[in-house]
Amino acid sequence: MLSEAARSRATTPAGWLRSLALVHLTRRPQWNADEVEALREVFKELRRIGNNVNQIARALNVAAHKGEYPPYQGEEARAAAERVRNEMRRVVALMTGNYDYWGLPDANRPTAAPGAQERDDEATIQERKKAAKLPKRRPTRFREG
Numbered sequence: 749m750l751s752e753a754a755r756s757r758a759t760t761p762a763g764w765l766r767s768l769a770l771v772h773l774t775r776r777p778q779w780n781a782d783e784v785e786a787l788r789e790v791f792k793e794l795r796r797i798g799n800n801v802n803q804i805a806r807a808l809n810v811a812a813h814k815g816e817y818p819p820y821q822g823e824e825a826r827a828a829a830e831r832v833r834n835e836m837r838r839v840v841a842l843m844t845g846n847y848d849y850w851g852l853p854d855a856n857r858p859t860a861a862p863g864a865q866e867r868d869d870e871a872t873i874q875e876r877k878k879a880a881k882l883p884k885r886r887p888t889r890f891r892e893g
Contacts, residue, residue, distance in 0.1 A: 758782055771850040778850070791839050798832040805829055827875050834868055837861075 754764035758780045767778035779787070805825035847854075 768850070771852065775852060777847060777852065787839065791836065794832060794836045794839060798829060798836065801825060801829040801832055824875070824879075827871065830871070831868065834864065837864075 750761045750764065754761045757764055757767070759767070771777055805828075808825050
């Protein structure tokens with residue numbers, strides 16, 4: 749059983765026992781190298797997406813100030829950037845622990861900020877309501893024909 753647990757974590761039995769002891773002393777789970785690398789890659793990709801959304805938001809805001817685009821488009825990009833930030837926070841929470849595997853108590857588990865999901869859901873609902881009220885016409889430079 750010890751060999752199987754160690755093998756599932758890509759480590760030796762001694763390494764697994766060391767990790768188990770550290771987990772219960774520090775109340776923080778241990779991650780194997782593959783898990784850490786996978787989480788880092790996910791986080792990097794989310795950060796790239798967030799950077800792209802921020803660049804889009806900035807470009808839309810500049811265009812809106814010049815009168816080239818409807819101003820609400822920049823707000824939509826900002827809302828998208830906030831959703832990416834929320835997902836990044838969730839990845840950070842995942843990186844802090846594999847609590848089920850290590851058997852750590854619920855009191856030590858990281859959680860999202862109180863009401864974060866509810867605020868995000870409400871913001872999405874408000875965005876949709878606001879978008880439904882906006883005119884559906886396109887700026888002159890984008891009209892066909």
